[in-house]
Amino acid sequence: MRRVSLALICGSLLVLTACGGGAGNNTGGEGPPPAPMGVTAAAGSATTVHVMWNAVSGDVKVAGYEVYRGATRVERVPGDEHMLDVTRLTPSTAYVFTVRALDADGNPGPPSEPVRATTPIEVAADRTPPTRPGRPHGRAVASRAAQLDWSASTDARGVVSYDIYQGGSKIHSVGGGQTATVVTGLRPGTAYTFTVRARDAADNLSPASAAVRLTTAPGADDGHGTAPTEFRVSCHRADGAYYLDLSWLPPRTDGVITEYRIDLDGRQATSLVWGGTPPSGRATYSFYVGRDTGVAYRVRIRAKLPDGTWGGFSAERTVTTGSAEGGDAGTRK
Structure with a gap:
């Protein structure tokens, strides 16, 4: 059967995607960097909040990041740092934070999605530290x-x-x-x-x-410990076309996984970027692969880690359009 061109494999039932590259990145080499993704904020004490975000990657070099509390810029950090402890806050108070990336000339990109954190109530006259972990x-x-x-x-x-x-x-x-x-x-x-x-x-x-x-292990490796796990692939047909249905558990990190790369037959088919809050548990995604019956695909997926590097590939699954089982036909490590 004729194989569908990888250039045509673009589609999303859940989130924004782009073909052949990192969706959401600046690809023209000009203009400001994109908004940081995966921003989180959590109270560290009654007067501090720990803000984290994912490294911005793409053609625009990021020279730094600016962290804002509401409309007020709190601090600027270098481009290789992706966290900040915001101090001198008021106990028992709700705050909103955003982060902006800066290019080499200091031009800011758009702000991230806002995140919220509430500091706990201050404990009076407490000078006793916690026990040692x-x-x-x-x-x-x-x-x-x-x-x-x-x-x-x-x-x-x-x-x-x-x-x-x-x-x-x-x-x-x-x-x-x-x-x-x-x-x-x-x-x-x-x-x-x-x-x-x-x-x-x-x-x-x-x-x-x-x-x-x-x-750490020497040299480059497959990053197996940072790969998505329990990866599953099945196929369904709708309106005469076939769609691959993917599900997986994100790799364990403390940051937020916002971007994935999906490979078919050993080549990148599409990038997936969550348009909203990514699921903390099992993630699912479906995309169009064509109308031909009996076409076999080898499918695998990898995540972009919060530090901007790519994690390892999941196990590779094989699925055939129109197959009786409609599910995983095999596994390749």
């Missing part, structure tokens, strides 16, 4: 990521957040109910030392956890 453990996830976990700290009035340090520098923060994180953007074949500290609403910091030492 216990039993920290870590492992390298291929060459560019590491997974860390620890046991929860205790505090008389509750732990609001955990700060993750690389050497002496704070690199990340997660909510007080979270005891694991995935750090991306690491260098291959490099030794790292991580520690964790707990923070309460009064901004008291616990002693640092025991150090976690690990070394």
